[in-house]
Amino acid sequence: MQPKEYQKLVQENTPKPAVVKNMVWAFIIGGLICALGQGILQAALQLEDTKNEAAAVTLAAMIFLGTILTGSGVYDEIAELAGAGAAVPITGFANTITAAAMEFKREGFLLGTGARMFIIAGPVIVFGVLAGFFVALLRALILGLF
DSSP: OOHHHHHHHHHHHSOOOOHHHHHHHHHHHHHHHHHHHHHHHHHHHHHSSSHHHHHHHHHHHHHHHHHHHHHTTHHHHHHHHHTHHHHSSHHHHHHHHHHHHHHTGGGOIIIIIIHHHHHHHHHHHHHHHHHHHHHHHHHHHHHTOO
8 A cells, every 4th residue: 555545545534523512612611610710719809908919819729720630630531521621721731730740750759740840831931931021022112112
């Protein structure tokens, strides 16, 4: 069998993803995660003095929930159904970091768990900082602050 024939055979037999169904599930579950975050924020606003403090509590709570759900294996099942709907919120970031830490825990606390989770987090943090810098620089240039 020639490579082109094989590729054609693979394309014919590869199942087609249910794009609309996947989009609906991503929207619903991602929306539920965000609604939960909004609920936590509203509760935190009642307890904290400023909106920034309430936002910090909300972020910590969502990261904690993502970590606990990942450790118990529940978040993986949610992500399987929701796809990007579970990956985009901060709980998805917590899931990624926790999963990396769990995967490499057998290599030790420092060189396994500690080092490997930052392989995932490092590029995200660097991208976030650089994107924030360039957006602020662009804003300053547009508003004529320089």
